[in-house]
Amino acid sequence: MKDDKSLLLRAIKLAEEGINKGGGPFGAVITMDGKILAETVNRVVVNSDPTAHAEVLAIREAATALKSRDLKNCILYCSCEPCPMCLGAIYWAGIQKVVYASDRNDAAIAGFSDKYIYDEIILEPSERQVKFVRMDNAGGENVFKIWVKNENRIPY
């Protein structure tokens, strides 16, 4: 079984290789019981997909490998601290532990928005740079009532 440090170094190596494949400088590895389930690089530009961060792709790849949305026994190794999008994905996937090397400040110096988004997410929705408008008279809460009453629902 490989140790945390060597798996993190693998994620960093992937990040470096990813640059030569036209991606951003980010790599990720997911393991379960010491076995590698996914190895990914950032593919935002290559795929024309703003959500194609290495961590999101690794989570999707591991979920496909396990045929499950639940990665509760998995560990994620990533070359940089996950951004808010990837952090959210980590929580929804139920990942157990995240090991990372550089952080949001290093990413900011290299021109990435991770820290900016962390700074925006704590603001009231109405105070953000992106315009967030809530219409609380549209009946959105009714859908949750239908959900809770539905005996066939599968919570996640």
Next chain:
Amino acid sequence: MKDDKSLLLRAIKLAEEGINKGGGPFGAVITMDGKILAETVNRVVVNSDPTAHAEVLAIREAATALKSRDLKNCILYCSCEPCPMCLGAIYWAGIQKVVYASDRNDAAIAGFSDKYIYDEIILEPSERQVKFVRMDNAGGENVFKIWVKNENRIPY
């Protein structure tokens, strides 16, 4: 051109329909210049993909339609306030405006983790329920140096 309210009602209708398709009670619509580019429902359970929230799927679908990772002239309508993962995706995609109906508190009452993740993301990484471990002696910052020096890089 449809107004914000009617497009939000469409997202809510999709959320309701999505329940009957085995999804969570969430729907999303993305428009550009008043034209609908994407209409999606939550597919976490159906796809065994923890990232398959309606908003993320709508962003991916709109990016595919535009063949671009940049959705800067787009508006996102969603039945509920976007979770941190989806908020991150919104920022990375450069979406201009978000219109939503119910919020993280409504989602919490229905059993969803949106508010919990919003509460976790503001904590220091070491203080979260998910174990976040930084190894700052792994050389992760070197990858950013290679990136910045690479004249062929495509920033995003």
